[in-house]
Amino acid sequence: MKYILVSGGVISGIGKGVIASSTGLLLKTLGYNVTAIKIDPYMNIDAGTMSPTEHGEVFVLDDGGEADLDLGNYERYLNVTLGRDNNITTGKIYREVIEKERRGDYLGKTVQVIPHVTDAIQDWVERVAQVPVDESGEAPEVCIIELGGTVGDIESAPFVEAMRQFQFRVGKDNFALLHVSLVPSINGELKTKPTQASIRDLRGLGLVPDLIACRCPHALPLSVTSKISMFCHVANEQVLAVHDVSSLYHVPLLLKDQGLIGFLRNRLKLDDVRIAESRQARGNKLLTMWKDLTISYDRLFDKVSICLVGKYTSLQDSYTSVIKSLEHAAMQCGRKLQITWVEASDLELEAQHDRPKEFHAAWQAVCTANGILVPGGFGLRGTEGMIAAAKWAREKKVPYLGICLGFQIAVIEFCRNVLGLKDAHSAELLESTPHPVVIFMPEISKTHLGGTMRLGLRPTVFQPNTEWSAVRQLYANADVIWERHRHRYEVNPAYVQQVEKAGLAFVGRDERGERMQVAELQGHPYFVGLQAHPEFCTRPLNPSPAFLGFIAAAAGVLPEQIKRQANYEPPHPKAHLHMENRDVPQVEVVTEQVAKVTVA
CATH class of the missing domain: 3.40.50.880 (Class I glutamine amidotransferase (GATase) domain)
Structure with a gap:
């Protein structure tokens, strides 16, 4: 199983869900089966009792799960059917840990955030990642994990620590981190300082980004890309400019044109995963249909x-x-x-x-x-x-x-x-x-x-x-x-x-x-x-x-x-x-x- 963690910095609501979904879509065009998990650090068990004007839409799943609206993005882009367990919340994790403690599963140990809560998070991710999500009934090869909120939020700390440990549990070749950050334009000048601060916080927590997706109003000039590359300790090709486009359906192709597929193939050694020719053909067809969709939308x-x-x-x-x-x-x-x-x-x-x-x-x-x-x-x-x-x-x-x-x-x-x-x-x-x-x-x-x-x-x-x-x-x-x-x-x-x-x-x-x-x-x-x-x-x-x-x-x-x-x-x-x-x-x-x- 290959895992791609999508985290966010500076502010929330800058498009992590769409970027995560687009990444999964591009991997589907290669023929891989892709699933997705959304981590929401709030204490609610699910989104069912939350106000739409505060949290946005409550997305309902086949099994009756009431989830974050990003699961809707995953299902629409990936054409999959997810369940309530694909949405992890702090409430769900703590409920599971407390139920285990009440049963005596921890054998008298003092129950703590580390290792009990962080282990519960990792176990949950590994279990759900194996669940088939499409008509084939086959286990996925790739799991996209989106970490809600922004890095540095106090409520997301146990999840960040769990993912820090998780990268070693699954191995370097099976874990990649894509960090989404904001590059605002102030009086026409693109500012990189917020992204630098966000990456510094991320590294301080033990996670090193493999890719930095910069949300920006327009394409980044080479000077800005180079600056982010230098101060965030990544190569130029690891900086992606996700600028405003005419429709969100363009985002997968925008990422593809900047080499996202090639980078992930090398980083995660995806070519070692054998894919049947029929699935490769299906992926090629999906890419063609998606291109036709974006062209027709513009016309x-x-x-x-x-x-x-x-x-x-x-x-x-x-x-x-x-x-x-x-x-x-x-x-x-x-x-x-x-x-x-x-x-x-x-x-x-x-x-x-x-x-x-x-x-x-x-x-x-x-x-x-x-x-x-x-x-x-x-x-x-x-x-x-x-x-x-x-x-x-x-x-x-x-x-x-x-x-x-x-x-x-x-x-x-x-x-x-x-x-x-x-x-x-x-x-x-x-x-x-x-x-x-x-x-x-x-x-x-x-x-x-x-x-x-x-x-x-x-x-x-x-x-x-x-x-x-x-x-x-x-x-x-x-x-x-x-x-x-x-x-x-x-x-x-x-x-x-x-x-x-x-x-x-x-x-x-x-x-x-x-x-x-x-x-x-x-x-x-x-x-x-x-x-x-x-x-x-x-x-x-x-x-x-x-x-x-x-x-x-x-x-x-x-x-x-x-x-x-x-x-x-x-x-x-x-x-x-x-x-x-x-x-x-x-x-x-x-x-x-x-x-x-x-x-x-």
Whole structure:
């Protein structure tokens, strides 16, 4: 196993995740199987209870793990299926160590950070690195490890020490360190001092960088590269300039052009790892497709405008996977994506008096968009604005996509304004509502929040006589599809018959036919809601069908895209079969069309 550690310095949020993912992608183009691990030094067990506006999106995995958004980058770039153990946190490590201590596993020893915590970290990395992550079922040859935060943070100290020890545990030829640092431009002058200080701190902790990836606004001149080389004690070719580019899809090719592949081949003796010719051919094909992707992206001129009506728009990272899903779908439709961000509360009537400028700007964005998207979220704030946006989309025949909360919002709006159920609402948002069209799921804990929702990969069964459904056609007319879920509330079954009779069809349900999971309005260009989060399974070269249909409808090319989807295959549809420790439901699906379909 070859390990590549990606660390960061100066400030966080400078692109370690994208650089780590791009490095893994380049190794995949050589035919290697690549996995990834993200280390987050916070005390939380996982990201599930963290605010999106503080930490960004909570990314959900097949096994129900709630993880850092960088795991989404890994899955999209590497086209792999990761699990909760691919995200290490301080909380997870300390919980494991304390549980061992309580069992007496340490045989009376005084439990300390060194060696017990650092050993637990290393053991975890080695164990998870061996888990197959793609459809081949084969163990990876390369593991990318991203260390969150910045070097020198007090909370990351045990992980840095663990990695210092780890380089000797696995051997020099099997461990490389890529350090990402910021080279800011001050009045047009590129400053190297922050990078020098960051490398000095790193060396003081016992880690020596093999590569320094310099995040900078533009390409580094030779004089700056030489200065970093001299004062950071590395060769010129070990300094990479990761400058701003037109899209993040260019980053792998930018690294390739600067010799990253050649350096890692020599440094890690990758040529000693034998790769089958079929895998090499697959890697060459991947490189060609990625190049074509970046070229086509740069040549897009026709635009499609999407209005995203959300609750956490103050931090756009809250919707990272949604943005990527829209981008991937727009590229396949040959359109350049334009997103207009609308804070949902700005659409509400109170804003007309309190914030008239924001109110009119928000409604202008809604009224002029080619499509309206309402993503997931929690809590009452802004939901009336979301309902107003859904009403506009339904009445004005504007393509609409509702995800999780957005799906429930569409049902609430339909019940209020089509069925005439005044004050219909969700029991989550308004317990006193006379018409609780969305209710709490009975099996969900009301006392513990972390990891207690309906999480992970779940099946959706398309109902009989739904061949007309655009969503079903986009999924290649499948009987059963799999998407990832993250919710505590569901549509109230007591209102389903009434809603469907009025025209909003629940074309997709759970395996028992009891939970509503896909809604589609008949006679509308594209008015769709999904209880699941299809954005978590999108890929640059294989967009999420639900998002693809939304963008295609907004661009006026839905029929063409439906034809193209005839051969759609979900990303690694059998990947979960190789995940022995994954909490993936084994279900029996019974419908009127299919007597008995067993889905593993």
